[in-house]
Amino acid sequence: MDLFSRAWTALLSAVADLKDEDFARHSGCAGWLVRDLVCHLVIDAQDVLITLVTPAETEPTRDSVTYWQVSDKPPTGDDPLDALIVRLAAAYEDPALLKFHLDDVGSAAGRAAELADPGIRVATQDFVLTAGDYLSAYVLEWTLHHLDLIADLPGAARPPAECVAKVRGMLEKIAxxxxxxxxxxxxxxxVATGRRAPTEAERxxxxxxxxxxxxxxG
Known part of the structure; x- marks a missing residue:
């Protein structure tokens, strides 16, 4: 729960620090500019809010690691949902509006996470998890997207080291x-998520x- 808050707070701060011209830079997500990624984060924050108020009565079917489904097809940015995100992001026009929306919804998601009982069971995507496992899964989401956000901004603040270490452990379990x-x-x-190719020595x-x-x- 604590790492969720640290990862999310750091990511929201990184978005708040963006200059208007940064929104037109490429992100680490295939086919997405920074503005598209920030719009995706708005949707993610909404998902967190929805899930935390969607109780489940059955036993958990996933945990923070098995929540993630692994595919062998890297995203191209052409998926219909990805394309929708691009159109939504463009509709904001003024980056300040997108920043405001993320700060508004994102702050609410952060507060909801702090108030959640980690032991309650919640439902999302036909899965049942404890709220604690669900929020732990999102440490991976926030940390990877923080790296995506600053992919073309080498001087920007990086995700918290403890969150990066946590995600490494999660990826090792997935692998x-x-x-x-x-x-x-x-x-x-x-390297593990295909955001860059390994060097020959790394391979x-x-x-x-x-x-x-x-x-x-996914």
Whole structure:
């Protein structure tokens, strides 16, 4: 729960620090500009709010790791939902409006997370999780998208180190294998999810694990 708040607060702060011209930069998400990614974060924040007030009576069917479904098809930005996000983001026109909407909905999502009982069961996408596991899953979402946000902004504030380390551990569980100790936590996140290709030396160090990459999470 604490890492959720740290990851989300850091991401919201990074968006608040963006200059208007930064919204037209490329993000780390295929086919999306920074403005498109920020619009996606608005939708994500809405999902958090909806899920935390959608109680479930049955036993959990997923946890913070198994919540993520792995595909072998990297996103291209052409998916209908992705295309919708692009159109929604363009409709804002003024980046200040998009910032305001994210701050408004995002702050509410943050407060809802702080107030949530981690043991209650919630439903989303036909899954049942405890609220604690659901919010832990979103540490991965926020941390990866923080890296996406600053992909073309090398001087921007980075996600909290403890969140990056947590996500490394989650990705290792998803992959079913630890990543080499020579990889920094950030490099694991970028290489494991296909946000950058491994170098020849990194690929050699990955060994058989390289065949499992990238982990396309959805």
């Amino acid at each position: 079913g294998s630890p990543f080499p100790a020579s990889f920094s936590d950030t490099d694991v996140l970028l 050699a160090g990955l060994g058989e694990l390289a065949a499992k990459l990238p982990l396309v999470l």
